[in-house]
Amino acid sequence: MDAQVFRIAPAGKSGGGQADEGGKCGRCAYRTLCLPLGLSERDLARVESAIGCRRRLVRGDVLFRAGQPFGNLFAVRFGHFMTSRSDYRGERYVTGFQMAGDMLGIDAIGNGEHASTATALEDSEVCEIPYARLQALMVELPQVMEHFHRTMSQEILRDQSAIRVLGILRADERLASLLLNLSGRYAMRGFSPRRFQLRMSRDDMARYLGLTLETVSRLLARFREQRLIRLDRRELEILDMARLETLATGVQGAAGR
Known part of the structure; x- marks a missing residue:
């Protein structure tokens, strides 16, 4: 099933056409997980302008597949996802469970393609963030870069914890x-x-x-x-x-x- 796509109206601008005012970052209950604290209204508008759209998926929909070229990160706005891979025998194994406030697709930054497949576990919604726009934004707003690096560090710690659990x-x-x-x-x-x-x-x-x-x-x-x-x-x-x-x-x- 094709995901529903909504354009986000930046802060300070009136919504029109297919724009969705309800998707603003400033109104999101999980903004403290996705964004650094203390952003001004102007900076928040710049963040919102970097978000491409919101995508709604139903249970079982695939957000991206392993091997797919990387271009976007995805912040979970609501719902739950599961990431999985296949081993050399073709056996599927699960690499993580994601919920609102988590970021999907970070593992694709290194080699330019997604290493896992992300599947919605229930009706869910994500904010699609073109990585090129995010890179430009991090240059303009150092606090966004710091927050993104912190998020990546937490992902590493989570992977290390999973290794301990399994090993x-x-x-x-x-x-x-x-x-x-x-x-x-x-x-x-x-x-x-x-x-x-x-x-x-x-x-x-x-x-x-x-x-x-x-x-x-x-x-x-x-x-x-x-x-x-x-x-x-x-x-x-x-x-x-x-x-x-x-x-x-x-x-x-x-x-x-």
Whole structure:
């Protein structure tokens, strides 16, 4: 399905035609995640002028595919995405889950093509940012460059954390780490860190954690029995945050080895 595309009207200008005033950065609930603090109205208008358009996608739509030429970055305005790749055998594995305020496409800057495929996990919307425009904007506004570098650094740290999860932790520790990661990211966005919906399927979780679907299903059932979580379909509630954090650190597993 083709995504709906909307042009963003810059700050201080009246919307007309296909322009969408509701898409302004200044009115976005997640602007503190995408943009540096303290931008003036004039600077905010310059940022908005760098955004090409907004794109709306429905569940299952592909935003970009691995191997596709790079030209744009995408800031998630609302909804959830999943990025995935295929190994040399053609087996798909998940590289990350993205939500509102996250940036997609950063991994394509280095070699000029997307390294992963980004798929909408539900009805979602992104702000499309032509990279050439962003580069020019960063020259004009050093605070935007600093914020972008900070975002890239956070991406590196997230990748390093994922390596630790897959390379060191046991299966139950991996799952606990994923649930806590989602909890912390929802808290950063003003949502409950204890009650949220799992937008991804159990198979997606398994492909991200390097586990089988059966293992993830069994572990979720065990977490319920141990009163660590409550789970109804995809509605999750963390009942014992402290115990889940202890499990995620690998302390319990280390003691038993």
